[in-house]
Amino acid sequence: MEESKTYPGDSDFATFRVIILGGADVLSYLCRMKREIYESQKAFAGEKKPSMLRRCVGHDYTERMMYMVTMVTEGRRPLFGTVVGRSDAPADSQEAPRIELSPLGQRVYDEWWGIPQYYPQVEIVALQMMPDHLHGIIFIKEKMEKDLSRIIRGFKTGCNRSYRELCLGISYSSVATQSRLTGPEMQSSNHQVEDRTHGLLFARGFNDKLLLRKGQLQCWLDYLHDNPRRLLMKREQPALFRVQRGLVVGRQQFSAIGNRFLLERPIRIQVQCSRSLTDEQIAEKQRVWLQQARSGAVLVSPCISRGEKLVMRAAFEEGLPIIVLQENGFTDLAKPGGRRMDACARGQLLLLAPWEHHNERITIRRTQCLALNDMARMICE
DSSP states (O other): OOTTOOOTTSTTHHHHHHHHHTTOHHHHHHHHHHHHHHHHHHTTSOSOOOOSOOOOTTOOTTSSEEEEEEEEBGGGOOOSEEEESOTTSOTTSTTSOEEEEOHHHHHHHHHHHTHHHHOTTEEEEEEEEOSSEEEEEEEEOSOOSSOHHHHHHHHHHHHHHHHHHHTSOOOHHHHHHHHTOOHHHHHHTTOOOOOTTSOSSBOSSOEEEEOOSTTHHHHHHHHHHHHHHHHHHHHHSHHHHSOEEEEEETTEEEEEEEOGGGGGOSOEEEOOOOTTOOHHHHHHHHHHHHHHHHTTOEEEEOOOSHHHHHHHHHHHHTTOOEEEEOSSOOOTTOOOOTHHHHHHHTTOEEEEESSOOOOSOOOOOHHHHHHHHHHHHHHHO
């Protein structure tokens, strides 16, 4: 990506939002209608299940917007290549973490960067291939007739063509001939009816994230670049990054990621700060707690109030051992984000979640805050 380019989420963030929303009466109406349809049909949809494949309700996917898209192979098969190197190697060394693409992985790579040939309104910003999935950043520069799902469908079609050729030994011409067969001819050709619950190369569907905040694009780019290193860290220390279910502490069950041996440290101290504390009072408590942590104590907190967040962030920055309780649980493939990954690798961090995972952004309730503080107190007893 050239340095002279600017994207929504950078310095022109405010202008971008005006282009999308300012005076867009028709778009506003369509989005409102989508929301009304969603709400009217929600009662008939049954229990809502956690899913990473849902589209954003009320968003027009034909409009100008940047997305980070994630797709996984069917069955999470490692078909795209192999991650090599060392997680602790310098970025400019021969041992730096990176993926070596397979022939199929190279075809998929080329297919992604070739999307603008079919859709000139689209710009490809970035791509990170991994053995069993990929992350791509795609920018729809102007309103299109086809939405993002149609673009991804065309991309998958091209990748399936390469998969059939390289992995199944089936040429594109034979697939085209077979697709024209009907009746007895189709049965005699051993044509299999498509399984609508699974894909061919990729699993059905995809995950997308919308660029909505300043600085979000750089976070995405950093995340993509760091993916190979994070995978190597998980391989080198699998116990620290595997989601542990049913971890019992006292009378409470948790899901956990990180160094569970922190629970066995002899001194565990709860960090709890009233919202009424002044900055001076918080600073004094922080001084005392950090000194105890430097002497071997583990700090435990759900990090709810401003004071708790300040103290735990200071402990984290100093590399001191901490246990963090959180309201949202973990998916089976969850892993710590950002610098928490490195903290887990050092054995500095344990994340505990007493409740199941959900995808919605929700405001934590007072009863949950009280419950998390009680759990922190129990852990420290």
